[in-house]
Amino acid sequence: MRILVVGAGATGGYFGGRLLESGQDVTFLVRAGRAESLARNGLVIRSAKGDVTLSSPPVVLAGQLTAPFDLILLSCKAYHLAQVIEDIAPAVGPQTMILPLLNGMRHLDLLDARFGAQHVLGGQCVIAATLNADGVVQHLNQSHSLTFGERDGTRSERIERVAQSMAKANFEPRLSTTILQDMWDKWVFLASLAGITCLMRAPVGDIVAAPGGSKAILGLLDDCRRVASDNGHAPADTVLDRARSVLTEAGSTLSASMMRDLEQGGAIEADHVVGDLLARAKTADAELPMLRVAYAHLKAYEARRSRAVAS
Numbered sequence: 280m281r282i283l284v285v286g287a288g289a290t291g292g293y294f295g296g297r298l299l300e301s302g303q304d305v306t307f308l309v310r311a312g313r314a315e316s317l318a319r320n321g322l323v324i325r326s327a328k329g330d331v332t333l334s335s336p337p338v339v340l341a342g343q344l345t346a347p348f349d350l351i352l353l354s355c356k357a358y359h360l361a362q363v364i365e366d367i368a369p370a371v372g373p374q375t376m377i378l379p380l381l382n383g384m385r386h387l388d389l390l391d392a393r394f395g396a397q398h399v400l401g402g403q404c405v406i407a408a409t410l411n412a413d414g415v416v417q418h419l420n421q422s423h424s425l426t427f428g429e430r431d432g433t434r435s436e437r438i439e440r441v442a443q444s445m446a447k448a449n450f451e452p453r454l455s456t457t458i459l460q461d462m463w464d465k466w467v468f469l470a471s472l473a474g475i476t477c478l479m480r481a482p483v484g485d486i487v488a489a490p491g492g493s494k495a496i497l498g499l500l501d502d503c504r505r506v507a508s509d510n511g512h513a514p515a516d517t518v519l520d521r522a523r524s525v526l527t528e529a530g531s532t533l534s535a536s537m538m539r540d541l542e543q544g545g546a547i548e549a550d551h552v553v554g555d556l557l558a559r560a561k562t563a564d565a566e567l568p569m570l571r572v573a574y575a576h577l578k579a580y581e582a583r584r585s586r587a588v589a590s
């Protein structure tokens with residue numbers, strides 16, 4: 280299976296690197312700066328699950344794509360998606376599958392609109408990773424699962440082929456027959472985690488230790504849950520129980536990748552991860568108070584950041 284990994288950042292570098300390490304036919308679509316760094320240093324992954332340096336990983340720049348790929352692993356940030364969609368178009372042929380790893384859901388609509396829903400799988404990854412200033416992919420925790428599936432839940436011949444291609448890689452591949460619900464479940468969890476850790480500029484354990492901290496977290500989780508329920512994707516009780524327990528764990532060092540981006544003064548996926556949830560709300564305006572505050576905070580950060588970037 281010819282696999283194109285879009286972006287060799289934290290998630291693309293990690294999962295694409297693991298696939299390449301396992302002998303799969305992987306090419307990274309990158310921009311010039313990353314191409315240069317990969318040519319100079321190779322693709323370097325530092326991880327408790329095993330360090331690896333892949334020298335001279337195959338790369339291609341936009342404009343050099345001439346033939347379709349079998350599978351496109353989409354691992355860019357949401358704010359780069361519009362450009363990425365144009366860049367990958369020559370790589371999408373009649374049989375191409377696109378497997379997005381982005382958080383949130385809106386990218387599915389955008390990909391469907393451009394390429395047709397038959398090309399777009401459901402997908403998500405659970406990992407904490409970052410690309411450091413030296414271009415090294417740093418895996419920060421013990422999780423490294425990649426879940427994928429047909430959005431209609433079928434175990435098609437093509438999805439089995441995807442599963443086969445991932446079977447030997449050093450991460451946990453999971454073929455799901457409920458991928459849309461899985462994505463909603465993760466979205467509810469992640470929007471709560473990102474919203475609250477950004478708002479409080481602190482990991483879960485510090486928030487829980489603060490007066491009213493747990494109440495604020497659970498309030499935000501409940502707002503997110505409500506939107507999912509309004510959209511026909513209510514998380515199961517077991518999923519919610521687990522989210523509550525992870526999000527209120529004393530001493531937890533957990534924070535969202537969005538908080539890491541925000542603390543570095545970087546761009547964030549405010550609209551994609553939090554705003555879009557609010558946009559799908561079917562609840563009266565006065566409700567969802569924590570979700571509204573979380574979104575207002577992120578947009579205020581973006582406004583301030585854009586002034587700083589412009590000056």
Ligand SMILES: NC(=O)C1=CN([C@@H]2O[C@H](COP(=O)(O)OP(=O)(O)OC[C@H]3O[C@@H](n4cnc5c(N)ncnc54)[C@H](OP(=O)(O)O)[C@@H]3O)[C@@H](O)[C@H]2O)C=CC1
Pocket residue numbers: 285286287288289290291308309310311312313341354355356357359362363366380381382404405406407408409410536548
């Ligand atoms: N990091 C994490 O722990 C997790 C992230 N996610 C989600 O995964 C998605 C990806 O995040 P993450 O991997 O952290 O992001 P990163 O910013 O680390 O990586 C994204 C990469 O995409 C590249 N890119 C952007 N535009 C293009 C383009 N037109 N052509 C080629 N490459 C391009 C960027 O390249 P360049 O270097 O040129 O800027 C960058 O290296 C997000 O939606 C995030 O929310 C989900 C779970 C965990």
Ligand SMILES: CC(C)(CO)C(=O)C(=O)O
Pocket residue numbers: 382404405406407469472534535536537
């Ligand atoms: C849920 C979590 C923390 C892990 O995958 C994540 O997606 C993120 O930090 O963006």
